[in-house]
Amino acid sequence: MPKIIENKIFEYIKKHKIVKSKDIEKIFQLTQSSSRRYLIKLESQGLINRTFGEIILNENKNFQDQKIENKIKTNLEVKNKIAQHASQLALGYKTIFVDSGSNCYYLIQFLDRNIELFTNSITNANLALDLGFQNVNILGGTLKQETKSIVNFNKNELEGINFPISFLGVNAIDEKGCLYTPEKREAKAKQDIMKRSLITVVLAEKEKFNTMSTFKFSDNDSKIVIVSNIKEKDLKKMKLVSNTQIVRIKE
Template sequence: MIREERLRLILDYVNELDYCSNEQISKHLNIPFTTLRRDLTDLHNDSKLKRVHGGAKTIREKSILEAVLDEKLLTNIDAKKSIAKKAFDCIKPFETIFLDAGSTTFFLAELIKPELNNKIYTNSIINAQVLAKNGIKDINLLPGKLKVSTVAICGVETIAALSKYNFDLAFVGINAVDKEFNFFTTDEDEAEVKKIAIRNSQFAFGLADTSKNNSKSLVKFSDKSQIALINEEV
């Protein structure tokens, strides 16, 4: 068995069981202990699995904790601006748009100009300020409770107000994207806002740079069957 094939089989087996002893792997794949120890060390050094005493375990998907918005605006700026430009290219004149709170939607808000005559609803005080600075006339800031860490408005009042409206487009922020392209956020109230915005839109887009790939957060709010993902690569 060639080395590349052997490493793939070891990794698949460990990921399937979460944890395997050296004896299990050796017996199941018919690999000598000396070869197996060398292979596990290589896979561990490549961060593909974690070698532990007597065996190996899968590397769990990382969990993303909520960062304050100021920090987010200084992280992966080029990627977020690239995503914002792609999202902006989806907007047509006179469309009604939901613009979610978040750092990537902040950069999208910077691109929207009054010449498009869009009606914009948002749950972000910062995005509303950016839009106003750009000269947008029809800005609708949703009511509700302010989440200080993200400067997002959410809660019962937000959900009640949002449920009344229909949108041509919705642009929602994503905190984490797992391997199956399920989309997550860090807060249950914000998840409900995203769900309603997606449901009430003709087309919905999720904005997330690739640093959020292969990760999970507290609440799943959508998946690839409901919204189109825009990142700096797609």
Template sequence: MKKTLNRRQYKIYNLLKIEEDVKVNDLAKKFNVAEMTIRRDLEKLEDQGLVKRTFGGAILSANTDITFNHRKTLYVKEKQSIGYSAAQYIQNGDSIFVDAGTTTSHLPRYLSNNLAISLVTNGVNIVSHIHDSNKEKILLGGIYRDSTRSLVGPITQSHLENLYFDKAFLSASGFSVEKGFTNSNSLEVQIKQKVMKQSNEVNLLIDSSKFEKNYLHKIGDLHDIHRIFTEKMPPDSQKIVIKKLGVELVICDSFLQ
């Protein structure tokens, strides 16, 4: 990182490592400065390749490895609990898809050695956690995104064309009952949407830090999923809508006791 950043710009960058996206109006209030000042800060961070500006805010640049490495150190106990709980819903003989993500990466760690399943993934970090021989592992090809350890693009889409799943386990960067579940990268979203169409059951794995956050690209609506795994009960306003739509809500706290 260049040394020309001022203290506020450093703080914005460090905040992005945790929050994954920021809004200009929120930052202006937080630092008690004008929105134009924040826009100049984000422009400078973007010039240095640290962030990518979005409509009304910014996200971490996909060109830096810190996006993945830092995220996997956040909310570890919560993600372990979610991965463990989700693994209990997988049955012998299932064909499943697990997408790339720091939350979904905990699921394969808790799969029973006795389970004979077929697991398809676009995540290099997913397949590296499975070692027993009675599980068929299929790693899709495609364009490798270092920031998410995932494979995406037309090749990945074509590999998915004739694959169908009993259950899909997907991650998202943001979730709200109004906007559905979202992500900042269109290539990642295309894979998730393709998998959803070819799955009998769609499970969303998100920790509570993703609640009430919306990103540029929509993956799907709440009615597109069957089950949500999270470690904390969402706000009452969200919980009511989730239950009204018949989506099962699984609160995962095995590692939080």
């Protein structure tokens, strides 16, 4: 719960750029000491600056996606374990969509080389070719520089295509299991894929839980399975929406 409140406070500050300390206390119904603890923590992360009763967003901080080249070099052991476990859900499927992102990058090495692979990631497509995949398809649209992924799919790009199973990355997951990303175009692209998938598998490290980002992309009509190393005690605290389940792996 404290992490959820912290994220909501930060989203409020991010939206308004400059706010008063008293506003935080009033809006989030916090005591002065409680509000101060949250703000000190945000300041320690370099997200805000506090001065003379005002809280100022640190706009030099990059809140968007990191470059994919950097993300695939972090948390390698955990990402490989999540990817390997998630790949078991792909067994028997001949057509699979794999999203951009570092977790999905590691997933590719565990997939059958004979599948028809669709992706919106140049990085993941190159990896698949290097690994010997014979049928690799990149969906067309606008290329996002940081993630080297396609957003704003071209008109009619997905017409007539359905995916028995898709694998997506995520930036944040709230206490109900709803999924978030910091970029509007990326959220729309993920929604487009989910609407055309019978099952959506989301790969996420435990640090992404009980956090929020700017744009929610969950689809209430899709079956969603989240594969994660989330701790059992944290999983028990969640109140998942009906179409979502979590498969927990041990680190």
